Amino acid sequence: MTQSLNRRAFLSRSAIIGCSLAASPLMTPLSFASTPGENRLVVILLRGGMDGLDVVRPYGDPGYRALRGNGGISDPEGAVDLDGYFALHPALRPLMPLWSNGQLGFAHAVSTPYRDHRSHFDGQDLLEAGLTDFDSGTSRDGWLNRALQHLPNSQTETAYAIGRDKLSVLSGPAEVQRWSPESDLVLSPQAIKLAGLIMQDDPLFDVAFQKAMAISDGDGDAVATPGTRDDLMREINKNHKQTTGRNRTTLEQRIAEFAGKRLRGDTRIASFSINGWDTHQGQGRTLPKALSRLSNAILTLQETMRGPVWNKTTVVAVTEFGRTAKINGTGGTDHGTGGLMVMAGGALRGGRVMADWPGLEEAQLYGRRDLMPTRDVRAYLGWLLHSQFGLSKSAIETSVFPGVDLGADPKLIR
Structure with a gap:
């Protein structure tokens, strides 16, 4: 993988970070619908x-x-x-x-x-x-x-x-x-950073990604890294290995x-x-x-x-x-x-x-x-x-x- 990692490559590897594209709001249109009162x-x-x-x-x-x-x-x-x-x-x-x-x-x-x-x-x-x-x-x-x-x-x-x-x-x-x-992306800060870099040149896709993060309760925290995108992907893989099997809910x-x-x-x-x-x-x-x-x-x-x-x-x-x-x-x-x-x-x-x-x-x-x-x-x-x-x-x-x-x-x- 090179520095020119694009959106398609990122999405094709998204299984690594636990995102099922079939049900992800990144790929599925979102429809929105609060009644008056508190009940x-x-x-x-x-x-x-x-x-x-x-x-x-x-x-x-x-x-x-x-x-x-x-x-x-x-x-x-x-x-x-x-x-x-x-x-x-x-x-x-x-x-x-x-x-x-x-x-x-x-x-x-x-x-x-x-x-x-x-x-x-x-x-x-x-x-x-x-x-x-x-x-x-x-x-x-x-x-x-x-x-x-x-x-x-x-x-x-x-x-x-x-x-x-x-x-x-x-x-x-x-x-x-x-x-x-499946739309809860469970992205590490590194993955969020990487996705932002990849999608910033595509305004429509970037808007969809931001909406997906909002609905999935992604934290969107910035991450400081001096490395390349390859380094970021390695951090994502490391994060995934650490978290796999930990969530038993x-x-x-x-x-x-x-x-x-x-x-x-x-x-x-x-x-x-x-x-x-x-x-x-x-x-x-x-x-x-x-x-x-x-x-x-x-x-x-x-x-x-x-x-x-x-x-x-x-x-x-x-x-x-x-x-x-x-x-x-x-x-x-x-x-x-x-x-x-x-x-x-x-x-x-x-x-x-x-x-x-x-x-x-x-x-x-x-x-x-x-x-x-x-x-x-x-x-x-x-x-x-x-x-x-x-x-x-x-x-x-x-x-x-x-x-x-x-x-x-x-x-x-x-």
């Missing part, structure tokens, strides 16, 4: 169909033991009692202080209007679009984006779609900011920390997804891992936004459908219907499992196989939007979630 909302999409009957276990229902043996698929003896009827999966035990403080809650036996076909793709599309079906010609914009369109004075930092996934829940005309963990923790930092500022709405909920087999091994990642994400949000900001925040985690009530022959559960909604946050009036409980006797199951949904998950989401951002019930029922029956106010917010 915050975080929507987490749990992709794969979370088994709500194993996460919040209705051990007080006599039908549960008949379906699930001695009370759960994984670690039944470790379940944490919540209210004498429901018990929490032990992998979520770290969240119990939130439960004790009224900052954790659940809505059970909920679902979208999606029924019977049980396709992940269709189920997730309808969950994010917030629609009853796709046959009525209604726009497939995400329901969070439609909500933004009803909020006055939304600005470029209002909402963040975070992560690798497309996140259709925020897609639509209202502008939102998008960020992926999970992807979800990084995403949650980034979201929390944005929400401490002008941002009011953030959304990201967590995969790994499709537990057809070996659920006792796979589900605890996914739940630990969800727990880590929620606790990272709390830590990052601690204090007044957390007290204005509600976190809601939703999934495309639940799973079968019975365990299958491979120690897992198959695609089902009724499921669970997880809520947290300092603004939440938690410490309760909300459910119009349908029962688990065979005749009480949906299609004699699934937990019967008794309330539309969109109703809870609609009441959150009404309580936190002042959206009118008519706007929610006709535009944000067309056709939804909001029903009685569950009074989710303090």
Whole structure:
């Protein structure tokens, strides 16, 4: 490599410094979208169909033991009692202080209007679009984006779609900011210096780089070096070797920390997804891992936004459908219907499992196989939007979630 190292050469070697160009804001256009007021909302999409009957276990229902043996698929003896009827999966035990403080809650036996076909793709599309079906010609914009369109004075930092996934829940005309963990360039001061030298002759690219550094929280610190660009690259390589393997935080923790930092500022709405909920087999091994990642994400949000900001925040985690009530022959559960909604946050009036409980006797199951949904998950989401951002019930029922029956106010917010 010579002194004439150009932008192409720099980018072709960018793997050395930990930047994935496929998702980097250096190469991907950035779209920007803060609502008035101080309330915050975080929507987490749990992709794969979370088994709500194993996460919040209705051990007080006599039908549960008949379906699930001695009370759960994984670690039944470790379940944490919540209210004498429901018990929490032990992998979520770290969240119990939130439960004790009224900052954790659940809505059970909920679902979208999606029924019977049980396709992940269709189920997730309808969950994010917030629609009853796709046959009525209604726009497939995400329901969070439609909500933004009803909020006055939304600005470029209002909402963040975070992560690798497309996140259709925020897609639509209202502008939102998008960020992926790969866009956190993790550049050493030497790398920042080198990039600046290379890009200074290309004004458009230099502007893009500066924006990328701003969104990725790069420090941009200057570095004094008497050496050449070759020396700088050697320093970058040395820095990378020193830092590789040192950062053991999970992807979800990084995403949650980034979201929390944005929400401490002008941002009011953030959304990201967590995969790994499709537990057809070996659920006792796979589900605890996914739940630990969800727990880590929620606790990272709390830590990052601690204090007044957390007290204005509600976190809601939703999934495309639940799973079968019975365990299958491979120690897992198959695609089902009724499921669970997880809520947290300092603004939440938690410490309760909300459910119009349908029962688990065979005749009480949906299609004699699934937990019967008794309330539309969109109703809870609609009441959150009404309580936190002042959206009118008519706007929610006709535009944000067309056709939804909001029903009685569950009074989710303090």
